[in-house]
Amino acid sequence: xxxxxxxxxxxxxxxxxxxxxxxxxxxxxxxxxxxxxxxxxxxxxxxxxxxxxxxxxxxxxxxxxxxxxxxxxxxxxxxxxxxxxxxxxxxxxxxxxxxxxxxxxxxxxxxxxxxxxxxxxxxxxxxxxxxxxxxxxxxxxxxxxxxxxxxxxxxxxxxxxxxxxxxxxxxxxxxxxxxxxxxxxxxxxxxxxxxxxxxxxxxxxxxxxxxxxxxxxxxxxxxxxxxxxxxxxxxxxxxxxxxxxxxxxxxxxxxxxxxxxxxxxxxxxxxxxxxxxxxxxxx
Ligand SMILES: [Fe+2]
Numbered sequence: 001x002x003x004x005x006x007x008x009x010x011x012x013x014x015x016x017x018x019x020x021x022x023x024x025x026x027x028x029x030x031x032x033x034x035x036x037x038x039x040x041x042x043x044x045x046x047x048x049x050x051x052x053x054x055x056x057x058x059x060x061x062x063x064x065x066x067x068x069x070x071x072x073x074x075x076x077x078x079x080x081x082x083x084x085x086x087x088x089x090x091x092x093x094x095x096x097x098x099x100x101x102x103x104x105x106x107x108x109x110x111x112x113x114x115x116x117x118x119x120x121x122x123x124x125x126x127x128x129x130x131x132x133x134x135x136x137x138x139x140x141x142x143x144x145x146x147x148x149x150x151x152x153x154x155x156x157x158x159x160x161x162x163x164x165x166x167x168x169x170x171x172x173x174x175x176x177x178x179x180x181x182x183x184x185x186x187x188x189x190x191x192x193x194x195x196x197x198x199x200x201x202x203x204x205x206x207x208x209x210x211x212x213x214x215x216x217x218x219x220x221x222x223x224x225x226x227x228x229x230x231x232x233x234x235x236x237x238x239x240x241x242x243x244x245x246x247x248x249x250x251x252x253x254x255x256x257x258x259x260x261x262x263x264x265x266x267x268x269x270x271x272x273x274x275x276x277x278x279x280x281x282x283x
Contacts, residue, residue, distance in 0.1 A: 007239025112279030125263025
């Protein structure tokens with residue numbers, strides 16, 4: 001098994017591993033690489049949904065998927081992300097993740113890790129961008145670190161509560177979906193969190209989910225949030241993953257934000273299988 005750095009501050013590819021038959025030592029090396037590199041791409045895998053579930057569960061309990069409609073029959077924890085259409089119907093979720101975010105930061109227990117297996121990539125586009133929130137925190141001015149110390153962000157799931165995002169035109173039921181989501185309570189998390197394993201501090205906010213700062217007037221909160229949203233995606237913190245078929249990519253939502261970049265259209269099909277490992281409350 002070989003591990004090679006992909007991005008400037010994070011990201012690594014792992015070759016020579018077969019997730020269907022990992023030794024305990026190899027699994028530990030993968031876990032260590034995950035903590036060291038924050039985003040890992042394990043190349044050339046042959047994974048059934050059951051095998052992806054088994055690998056994912058080694059990291060902890062899995063999240064149930066909010067879009068139950070697009071899970072694989074018999075595997076409610078495996079979500080299909082796809083723009084494919086069969087018998088006139090979409091086979092998967094098409095508009096996932098086009099604004100920068102950390103998965104499930106709007107939930108009571110936000111995600112620890114997201115695992116995507118690339119079943120089929122389009123001929124162009126479909127890249128995923130990742131930004132390193134530990135590097136972004138380190139690069140803040142001392143003045144900004146001081147200003148945000150102890151502040152907490154408000155995280156909301158409904159796009160209708162967030163003026164910084166839009167509902168995809170590719171999703172005809174989107175307005176109703178996000179209208180119903182307005183009833184889901186917001187979550188309040190520190191703007192800076194400490195990673196429970198590496199102890200690194202990282203920014204924990206995103207334009208997709210963070211809509212305010214607890215106890216602060218909206219105009220004052222927006223000034224801080226806008227500055228941090230601009231800072232956190234500076235090019236030196238970003239790694240852009242160009243997928244190969246049968247890549248399994250796993251990232252740490254506790255210290256990385258990400259977004260889908262699109263750039264492909266049906267009938268150029270992109271299909272991924274997604275599993276999510278549940279995490280702890282950010283502190
Ligand atoms: Fe996501």
